[in-house]
Amino acid sequence: MTSIPQRDAYDVVVIGAGPAGLAAAALTAGAGLATLLVDENMGPGGQVWRAITTTPVKEKRLLGDDYWAGQRLVDDVRASGAEILQRATVWSLDRTLEVGLSIDGGARLVRAKRIILATGALERPFPIPGWTLPGVMTAGAAQTMLKSSGLLPQGRVVVAGQGPLLWLLSAQILRMGGMIDLVLDTADRRNRLRALPHLPPFLTSPYFFKGLAMMREVRARTQVVGGVTSLAARGSGRVEALAYEAGGRRSEIPVDVLLLHQGVVPNVNLAMAAGVRHRWDDVQLCWVPELDERGESSVAGIHVAGDGAGIGGASVAVHRGRIAARAVIEALKPEAGLALADHATLASELARAERGRAFLDVLFQPARQFRIPADETVVCRCEEVTARDIRESVALGATGPNQLKAYRRTGMGPCQGRLCGLTVTELMAEARGRTPAEIGYYRLRAPVKPITLAELASLPKGEDATKAVVRG
Amino acid sequence: MSRDYDVAVVGGGLLGSAIAWGLGRLGQRVCVLDEGDMVKRASRANFALVWVQSKGLGMSAYTRWTVAASNSWPRLAEEIREQTGLDVCFQRNGGFHLALSEEELAQRADTVKRMSEQPGGAAYHFEILGHAEVAKMLPHIGPEVVGGSFCPLDGHVNSLRTFRALHTGLARLGVDYRPDHAVTAISYTGGGFRLTTAGGEIASGKVVLAAGNANETLAPMVGLTAPMGPTRGQVIVTERTAPFLPHPLTTIRQTDEGTVMIGDSKEDALDDSEARLPITSVMADRARRTFPLLGRLNVVRSWAGIRVMPKDGFPIYDQSQTCPGAFVACCHSGVTLAAIHAYELAPMIAAGRLDPDRTGAFSARRFAEAAKDGTDMPAGPHGAWAQEKRNVQAH
Amino acid sequence: MFKRIEEDRRRAVEIFVEGQSVTAREGDTVAAALLASGLDVRRSTAVSGAPRLPYCMMGVCFDCLVTIDGMGNRQGCLVPVREGMRIEIQKGKREIGR
Numbered sequence: 001m002t003s004i005p006q007r008d009a010y011d012v013v014v015i016g017a018g019p020a021g022l023a024a025a026a027l028t029a030g031a032g033l034a035t036l037l038v039d040e041n042m043g044p045g046g047q048v049w050r051a052i053t054t055t056p057v058k059e060k061r062l063l064g065d066d067y068w069a070g071q072r073l074v075d076d077v078r079a080s081g082a083e084i085l086q087r088a089t090v091w092s093l094d095r096t097l098e099v100g101l102s103i104d105g106g107a108r109l110v111r112a113k114r115i116i117l118a119t120g121a122l123e124r125p126f127p128i129p130g131w132t133l134p135g136v137m138t139a140g141a142a143q144t145m146l147k148s149s150g151l152l153p154q155g156r157v158v159v160a161g162q163g164p165l166l167w168l169l170s171a172q173i174l175r176m177g178g179m180i181d182l183v184l185d186t187a188d189r190r191n192r193l194r195a196l197p198h199l200p201p202f203l204t205s206p207y208f209f210k211g212l213a214m215m216r217e218v219r220a221r222t223q224v225v226g227g228v229t230s231l232a233a234r235g236s237g238r239v240e241a242l243a244y245e246a247g248g249r250r251s252e253i254p255v256d257v258l259l260l261h262q263g264v265v266p267n268v269n270l271a272m273a274a275g276v277r278h279r280w281d282d283v284q285l286c287w288v289p290e291l292d293e294r295g296e297s298s299v300a301g302i303h304v305a306g307d308g309a310g311i312g313g314a315s316v317a318v319h320r321g322r323i324a325a326r327a328v329i330e331a332l333k334p335e336a337g338l339a340l341a342d343h344a345t346l347a348s349e350l351a352r353a354e355r356g357r358a359f360l361d362v363l364f365q366p367a368r369q370f371r372i373p374a375d376e377t378v379v380c381r382c383e384e385v386t387a388r389d390i391r392e393s394v395a396l397g398a399t400g401p402n403q404l405k406a407y408r409r410t411g412m413g414p415c416q417g418r419l420c421g422l423t424v425t426e427l428m429a430e431a432r433g434r435t436p437a438e439i440g441y442y443r444l445r446a447p448v449k450p451i452t453l454a455e456l457a458s459l460p461k462g463e464d465a466t467k468a469v470v471r472g
Numbered sequence: 473m474s475r476d477y478d479v480a481v482v483g484g485g486l487l488g489s490a491i492a493w494g495l496g497r498l499g500q501r502v503c504v505l506d507e508g509d510m511v512k513r514a515s516r517a518n519f520a521l522v523w524v525q526s527k528g529l530g531m532s533a534y535t536r537w538t539v540a541a542s543n544s545w546p547r548l549a550e551e552i553r554e555q556t557g558l559d560v561c562f563q564r565n566g567g568f569h570l571a572l573s574e575e576e577l578a579q580r581a582d583t584v585k586r587m588s589e590q591p592g593g594a595a596y597h598f599e600i601l602g603h604a605e606v607a608k609m610l611p612h613i614g615p616e617v618v619g620g621s622f623c624p625l626d627g628h629v630n631s632l633r634t635f636r637a638l639h640t641g642l643a644r645l646g647v648d649y650r651p652d653h654a655v656t657a658i659s660y661t662g663g664g665f666r667l668t669t670a671g672g673e674i675a676s677g678k679v680v681l682a683a684g685n686a687n688e689t690l691a692p693m694v695g696l697t698a699p700m701g702p703t704r705g706q707v708i709v710t711e712r713t714a715p716f717l718p719h720p721l722t723t724i725r726q727t728d729e730g731t732v733m734i735g736d737s738k739e740d741a742l743d744d745s746e747a748r749l750p751i752t753s754v755m756a757d758r759a760r761r762t763f764p765l766l767g768r769l770n771v772v773r774s775w776a777g778i779r780v781m782p783k784d785g786f787p788i789y790d791q792s793q794t795c796p797g798a799f800v801a802c803c804h805s806g807v808t809l810a811a812i813h814a815y816e817l818a819p820m821i822a823a824g825r826l827d828p829d830r831t832g833a834f835s836a837r838r839f840a841e842a843a844k845d846g847t848d849m850p851a852g853p854h855g856a857w858a859q860e861k862r863n864v865q866a867h
Numbered sequence: 868m869f870k871r872i873e874e875d876r877r878r879a880v881e882i883f884v885e886g887q888s889v890t891a892r893e894g895d896t897v898a899a900a901l902l903a904s905g906l907d908v909r910r911s912t913a914v915s916g917a918p919r920l921p922y923c924m925m926g927v928c929f930d931c932l933v934t935i936d937g938m939g940n941r942q943g944c945l946v947p948v949r950e951g952m953r954i955e956i957q958k959g960k961r962e963i964g965r
Contacts, residue, residue, distance in 0.1 A: 054894045059874065141924035148896070150901060151870065399652060407636045409729075413914075446774065456771055459753035470937040713963055765961075
């Protein structure tokens with residue numbers, strides 16, 4: 001592992017060292033292409049295989065087989081000759097395929113002939129009353145701490161929401177000796193009927209048995225309440241209680257740590273800032289990049305693989321990574337491509353990995369009230385803007401997320417819309433009687449992650465640029 | 473012919489909003505026709521200075537107009553606060569233009585001198601200060617700052633909140649703000665106007681074109697001209713920081729929210745889709761040399777915006793001879809001039825006649841006259857600042 | 868808020884939180900070490916001063932902002948602990964020069 005890029009230009013820059021990025025970089029480097037794999041975290045693995053090389057949780061059964069499956073991909077990429085940069089933040093990517101990196105407080109630009117974006121997913125915003133209170137975190141956050149530092153939530157712990165990760169995290173906490181007071185399942189029961197047509201392939205997919213086993217494991221060891229239709233965290237200065245409603249009955253329980261989760265959505269900020277065209281996915285209820293069958297986007301030379309291309313999970317991500325890598329190899333070094341499995345084979349492997357997803361996508365569509373909050377709820381955590389503020393701005397004439405910035409500064413804080421963007425789009429769509437696709441999304445621009453002014457000041461300038469600024 | 477409105481204002485940026493607000497408070501029935509979410513938005517990307525120093529070199533009427541605008545800003549800020557409860561954080565605490573070399577300072581001093589010698593301008597205090605004097609007022613400047621010019625009339629405002637306050641005020645005054653109503657055609661019949669828009673047809677007694685650079689194409693529909701020369705500028709914004717900068721600079725200011733804005737570059741380019749990194753880098757470097765501690769701050773956003781810019785850099789206000797009731801207004805400084813647009817320009821429009829004593833110099837006829845006389849008019853896009861730079865470099 | 872599993876055999880790393888010695892483990896991020904410290908590590912926001920703790924732990928929410936070795940507003944969830952590191956809780960807006 002290097003700490004600064006060894007070259008100014010690469011054949012391929014792969015962004016993100018999760019399942020898709022690891023799989024892609026191993027192939028391109030293995031084919032002899034100069035490959036740089038950059039990742040923001042301390043070690044490879046992305047979120048799903050977080051801290052796989054360093055976790056203090058050594059007993060394999062605790063994190064499960066799906067976690068340890070990542071080890072082979074890490075080994076492969078390390079043996080492939082790819083240059084791997086950890087703790088490198090990508091803050092810029094443009095149509096010329098110039099990548100802006102920030103490493104240990106220093107900014108650098110590298111060029112690539114091809115880019116594979118494998119920026120993965122982030123957890124869908126879960127804007128309930130009180131979700132900004134200290135002690136309320138995402139389930140993914142708890143899982144990150146569990147994997148990378150062997151940390152278990154302490155005190156009265158409630159896990160609320162829905163989706164596979166919610167059950168996996170609960171099972172892991174319980175296996176490791178942690179306590180969970182209550183699991184509140186917000187899965188919308190009306191989805192079951194709608195998901196029914198997708199049931200047969202799901203039944204023969206690995207998701208089915210794994211999912212059932214995990215839910216059984218959790219139910220055996222803690223209380224689970226299903227059919228939850230409302231959640232509100234309360235407390236003064238930190239979370240102290242959680243009010244919820246299930247089957248028409250209201251309850252309130254004391255809580256120290258509340259872990260929220262309602263699925264994951266593609267992390268699209270970098271792709272959008274690079275100008276990649278996205279579309280609204282009516283089933284997954286999020287933006288996904290428009291890609292051809294080889295993962296290439298509307299920007300020539302930029303491929304997107306993994307959950308950033310649409311949620312599919314780790315195994316789908318690996319296959320998408322390979323497909324993108326093969327397309328890149330074919331373009332840059334066709335003779336090396338001949339040795340690889342052909343596209344038809346890769347595509348059928350991908351189809352096999354995707355089996356059952358359609359059922360999950362419909363089954364776990366979050367209910368409206370958990371996506372489009374009531375007036376008092378904070379939507380933009382950075383600028384502390386509520387749903388009421390946004391609805392009032394719509395009444396004044398704000399037509400979309402970009403106009404809304406002018407009225408309320410939503411999305412203008414450091415997270416750059418990652419935790420409010422989807423909510424804002426759906427909320428404005430509802431308020432204006434339009435579709436999310438018509439409302440659109442924040443217009444994103446570099447830096448997509450903050451870097452210091454000194455770093456920006458250190459970049460190459462040139463005479464034209466100096467002339468455009470310096471004046472008398 | 474039925475008239476939906478007394479006045480249709482085309483353009484809902486700061487210029488159109490200020491005029492519409494001024495008309496609304498006079499009891500006029502007004503609508504504001506605006507575009508959608510993704511269009512170029514100069515007033516959502518501006519630098520928010522209420523600025524006097526060095527405005528109007530080459531047109532003394534513009535200096536007077538700017539000083540009058542700056543003088544009426546406190547009234548505007550107070551009136552919209554009373555009306556909407558929103559504090560737009562207008563501050564007139566004096567502003568600087570700092571120089572990073574003796575050469576830059578000499579150029580600035582020359583500009584100041586020629587401004588003060590220009591006949592017909594407004595007399596206002598304006599001084600050149602050395603490093604030590606600047607450091608007394610701006611303690612964080614770096615050693616490379618050799619000095620700068622200071623004008624106590626300069627100030628700044630929260631421009632996004634001004635935008636929101638004006639729009640809130642418009643709603644209170646019963647003005648209809650209609651987004652997604654991009655205007656594609658205007659016809660003048662029977663003493664009134666019909667505007668074809670993306671959202672349907674609108675009828676009005678008068679029409680005000682306040683659509684920024686788009687005025688160039690709209691103006692001929694009502695017998696007017698508005699020669700524009702838009703330029704591109706970039707802005708960098710940092711994270712929120714505790715107050716450290718008590719005065720705004722032409723290129724750096726700290727907002728009431730704590731963020732630090734750094735601008736402005738100028739290019740003759742019209743693509744605002746991405747900021748150019750080399751330019752961002754030059755801007756960041758100059759800002760860091762001006763205030764070394766800025767280097768440690770995180771940049772959270774940067775963008776490129778297209779400046780609304782009449783071809784010679786000075787405002788255009790005009791009324792149509794062939795279509796009475798049609799007006800055009802465009803200027804670069806929609807923030808600085810907001811108060812005068814609300815309190816002086818709007819009443820003239822309501823009365824149906826621009827006052828030649830106040831706005832005569834701003835008629836677009838100057839472009840035709842210059843062409844006829846063979847006067848050396850700027851050929852390409854030029855802003856007030858570009859004009860200034862050109863003049864400066866000529867010496 | 869969080870406790871360590873017993874089988875954690877990683878090397879201890881001493882950091883200082885508001886001057887107080889805290890034992891973290893090699894491989895912890897600053898944010899994880901703070902949440903495991905048992906101390907009140909709530910920051911306050913630059914907008915309203917509301918108290919916050921880390922929310923996402925994966926670098927996207929910016930609720931883990933913290934002053935590390937005198938440098939303000941750093942993402943605690945992306946920075947590994949180092950022996951002797953000095954941490955201050957971020958209260959409100961960052962100050963220039965910090």
